[in-house]
Amino acid sequence: MSNLTAAQRVKLARDPGRPGTLDFVHHLFTDIFVCQGDRLGREDPSIYGAIARFHGKPVTVIGHRKGRNFEENMKCNFGMPSPEGYRKEQRLLRQAEKFGRPVITFVDTPGAYPGLEAEAGGQGEAIASSLALMSSLTVPVVTVVIGEGGSGGALALAVGNRIIMLENAIYSVLSPEGFASILWKDAARADEAASIMKLTAADLLRLGVVDQVIPEPEGGAHVDPRPVYEAVDKAIARALSQLGKEKDLAAHRYQKFRAMGAVREERDT
Amino acid sequence: MQPLFRSRRDRLDRLRRQREDAVKAAAQHSDLPAGGSQTCPGCGRECQNQDLVKTEYVCPHCGYHLPIGAYLRLSLLLDPFTFQELWPELTAPNALEFPGYEQKLTAQREKTALSDAAVVATGKLDGRQAVFAVLDSRFFMGSMGVAVGEKITRGVEYAQKHKLPLVIFSASGGARMQEGILSLMQMAKTSAAIERFSEAGGLYISVFTHPTTGGVTASFASLGDITLAEPGALIGFAGPRVIQQTIGQELPEGFQRSEYLEEHGFVDQIVPRRQMRQVLSQLLFLHRKGVMHR
Ligand SMILES: [Zn+2]
Numbered sequence: 193m194s195n196l197t198a199a200q201r202v203k204l205a206r207d208p209g210r211p212g213t214l215d216f217v218h219h220l221f222t223d224i225f226v227c228q229g230d231r232l233g234r235e236d237p238s239i240y241g242a243i244a245r246f247h248g249k250p251v252t253v254i255g256h257r258k259g260r261n262f263e264e265n266m267k268c269n270f271g272m273p274s275p276e277g278y279r280k281e282q283r284l285l286r287q288a289e290k291f292g293r294p295v296i297t298f299v300d301t302p303g304a305y306p307g308l309e310a311e312a313g314g315q316g317e318a319i320a321s322s323l324a325l326m327s328s329l330t331v332p333v334v335t336v337v338i339g340e341g342g343s344g345g346a347l348a349l350a351v352g353n354r355i356i357m358l359e360n361a362i363y364s365v366l367s368p369e370g371f372a373s374i375l376w377k378d379a380a381r382a383d384e385a386a387s388i389m390k391l392t393a394a395d396l397l398r399l400g401v402v403d404q405v406i407p408e409p410e411g412g413a414h415v416d417p418r419p420v421y422e423a424v425d426k427a428i429a430r431a432l433s434q435l436g437k438e439k440d441l442a443a444h445r446y447q448k449f450r451a452m453g454a455v456r457e458e459r460d461t
Numbered sequence: 462m463q464p465l466f467r468s469r470r471d472r473l474d475r476l477r478r479q480r481e482d483a484v485k486a487a488a489q490h491s492d493l494p495a496g497g498s499q500t501c502p503g504c505g506r507e508c509q510n511q512d513l514v515k516t517e518y519v520c521p522h523c524g525y526h527l528p529i530g531a532y533l534r535l536s537l538l539l540d541p542f543t544f545q546e547l548w549p550e551l552t553a554p555n556a557l558e559f560p561g562y563e564q565k566l567t568a569q570r571e572k573t574a575l576s577d578a579a580v581v582a583t584g585k586l587d588g589r590q591a592v593f594a595v596l597d598s599r600f601f602m603g604s605m606g607v608a609v610g611e612k613i614t615r616g617v618e619y620a621q622k623h624k625l626p627l628v629i630f631s632a633s634g635g636a637r638m639q640e641g642i643l644s645l646m647q648m649a650k651t652s653a654a655i656e657r658f659s660e661a662g663g664l665y666i667s668v669f670t671h672p673t674t675g676g677v678t679a680s681f682a683s684l685g686d687i688t689l690a691e692p693g694a695l696i697g698f699a700g701p702r703v704i705q706q707t708i709g710q711e712l713p714e715g716f717q718r719s720e721y722l723e724e725h726g727f728v729d730q731i732v733p734r735r736q737m738r739q740v741l742s743q744l745l746f747l748h749r750k751g752v753m754h755r
Contacts (some may be wrong), residue, residue: 224638231505304679306699314727316678320652321704324684327653328660343636344648344679344698352651353705364638365645365676370703374638389641397554401642446653450614452646453607455553 194410196360198392199383202368204360206265206302206341209414212241212420213255213298216338219421220428221246223254227284236277238268238301238351241284246296247429252288254281254349255298258339271340272305277316278348282325294332294432297349302367304345319348327449330442334428337361337393337402338413353438353445354431355401357393358420359408361403364391401452404431405452488700501525519736526691526734531580531595534630538593538738539584540687547592548615553607559639565601575600577608578633581616583625587742589749591628593621596677598632605677606637610647613681617654617665626664626726626745631682635675635700648680655684664748666741669696669719669728681726687744689737690719692730728752 195202204210217224221244229235240257243250258264258271288295302314326333326348335352341363357363366374368382371389390396395403406423409416438444498507503525513520517537518527529537535544555562570576578600582593594616596603605613613629620627636644655665667685669678672695679698690696697704698715705712715721722728732740 251495304698306703308704308708308712308716311697311699311704312721312725314725316696317683317727319679319698320648320681320683323649323652323680324656324659327649328656343645344676346678347645347649351653363642365638365641371638388557388559391642396642399642401646409710446657449646449649449653453553453610453640453643454556455551455607455611457548458550 193409194359194408198362198386198389198395199368201360202362202382202386203394204412205362207412207414210339211356211413211417212260212300212339213257214260214425215417216298216336216421217242217244217253217255219417220385220425224253226244228280229283229388230276230279231283232279234258234274234276236274237278238271238273238305239277239281241280246294247431249294250291251294251296252284253298254284255338256346256349257421269305271301272303273301273345273348274305274307274310275313275315278304278318278322281322281349285322285325285329288331289329292366293336294435295326295329295352296428297333297335297352299335299337299341299346299350299361299363300339301342301345301455303342304348315429319344322348323351327445328442329445330440332432332438332441333445334394334431334435336428337363338424339366342367351445351449353435353441353448354403354429356404356406356424357396357402358406358413358424359393361393361395362386363389363396364389376461406431466556486721492546496604498562499527501527516609518729522691524733526671528598528632530599531597531630534595535580535582535584535593537734538586538741540586541581543585545583547583547619548612549580550576551608551615552576552613553611553640555639556643557639557641559641562639565639569600573597573599577601577606577612578603579609579612581612581619583619583623585608586628586738586745589626589742589745591626591745592616592623593628593630595630596632598634601637602634603673603677604634604637604644605631605647605651605680606640606644607647609637610644610650613647613651614654617651617658617681621661623665624663626666626748627658627683628666628668629685630668631672631673632670633673633675633677633682635677635734644676648676651681652684655681656659659684659686664745666744668732668737669722671695674698674700688728689730689732690722691737692719692731692733694719696722696727724753
């Protein structure tokens with residue numbers, strides 16, 4: 193793996209040319225049927241959903257979508273979902289459960305949209321419900337963090353049995369800019385924030401937050417995406433075959449997240 | 462069904478004992494200033510602390526609900542001598558080796574006598590045993606790191622194991638920045654625990670208090686069977702400052718307050734602090750046969 197600083201990886205993770213959810217979907221899946229709408233009166237293009245085949249078997253695919261040009265960026269709100277996006281996700285998760293389809297998710301968002309309408313529509317409740325529902329599925333859930341994994345808006349698609357992460361993707365509690373502005377009241381110190389936030393794939397692997405890191409070519413996945421698609425394809429296939437041996441996938445997922453973060457039980461003072 | 466109180470005098474006695482307990486608990490945990498006064502953020506008038514103790518820290522002039530500490534909150538709710546704290550010494554290490562975090566934790570512990578921002582306890586409310594968890598906004602703004610996430614999760618698991626109803630009072634600035642990604646993961650952990658509890662038929666009452674934002678709003682606080690809020694509490698996912706910066710316009714009056722959430726369908730009822738005990742009692746009794754029948 194290359195020796196880049198955390199701040200350099202942040203830039204790569206946000207590179208507009210970097211392969212997004214749609215690129216992965218079109219290279220890894222066949223027989224794709226796109227699903228839209230939350231059935232509550234709204235459709236949020238920033239969350240992509242589909243039924244498709246992976247290695248011949250039907251699966252449900254859900255991923256953040258940023259768009260590939262300015263017009264698409266605007267339509268997808270730069271990958272920042274609104275509550276209706278998470279409610280669409282919930283609808284597709286319930287369907288996956290009903291039909292026994294494995295769920296594959298792709299994470300690439302700066303975060304859930306911090307807007308007036310999003311708040312009025314219950315952004316917090318929408319994310320919370322996605323977390324609760326995803327945690328309880330009895331079908332396998334495999335998550336791939338492909339770009340930016342920003343905060344609760346990313347986690348709402350990432351309660352997986354296996355979490356795979358690209359080498360130059362990032363995953364954090366908040367953007368480095370937001371982090372710097374909360375802690376030091378200075379968003380310009382984002383690079384410094386990135387260096388202490390432990391948001392790189394290597395850091396997260398060490399912390400047990402992700403299970404596997406997919407190497408990227410020198411310069412990032414967009415320079416030569418083909419080997420990255422192949423490696424992700426192999427990683428998902430392997431994860432699904434391993435998870436096929438688990439008796440209780442909901443319990444497996446519960447224990448996985450239950451174990452995140454060690455505690456002490458005596459006073460240290 | 463047994464009457465809540467044998468007589469009016471019984472009730473008055475109980476209230477008096479509760480006040481005494483509150484003052485005692487508060488003295489131990491520095492929940493309350495001993496004397497003096499403070500300015501009400503609602504109306505700007507001076508309130509004597511000795512008066513505020515009697516009004517449960519609701520401004521006698523304008524009804525503003527001042528933030529209160531976790532132990533004081535519990536003493537206002539629980540039947541006397543039934544309070545039993547769970548995992549009081551539980552803390553989390555500085556797993557991300559965040560510079561200066563340990564020193565800050567030590568300072569907060571000395572200031573508040575809390576081990577972290579959550580207090581979890583069992584106790585009785587009008588004779589009904591339940592698990593209570595309360596976030597305390599004096600400790601790192603009630604933010605959720607590993608210790609808070611673990612305590613909430615253990616509280617939920619304890620309630621499930623012992624077939625008890627669960628009541629959580631939230632007050633939180635969101636995820637604990639210094640614990641980074643591990644704080645984020647507590648959102649998944651706590652939500653998963655609540656979901657399991659719910660599938661097992663457990664009753665969970667969530668109470669939003671001022672202020673509750675970020676990762677706590679976007680996890681367990683929004684997953685109650687019943688959702689209550691104190692009047693005027695700020696409740697949201699994104700903070701008002703971030704939203705204002707993003708949309709570049711003034712936020713409407715009352716935006717993200719309890720009343721706004723009620724209007725938009727995210728709160729069952731807004732309950733003033735001095736009626737909270739009675740409403741919780743009603744809900745616990747309404748679910749007396751409904752808890753954990755699966
Ligand atoms: Zn006042």
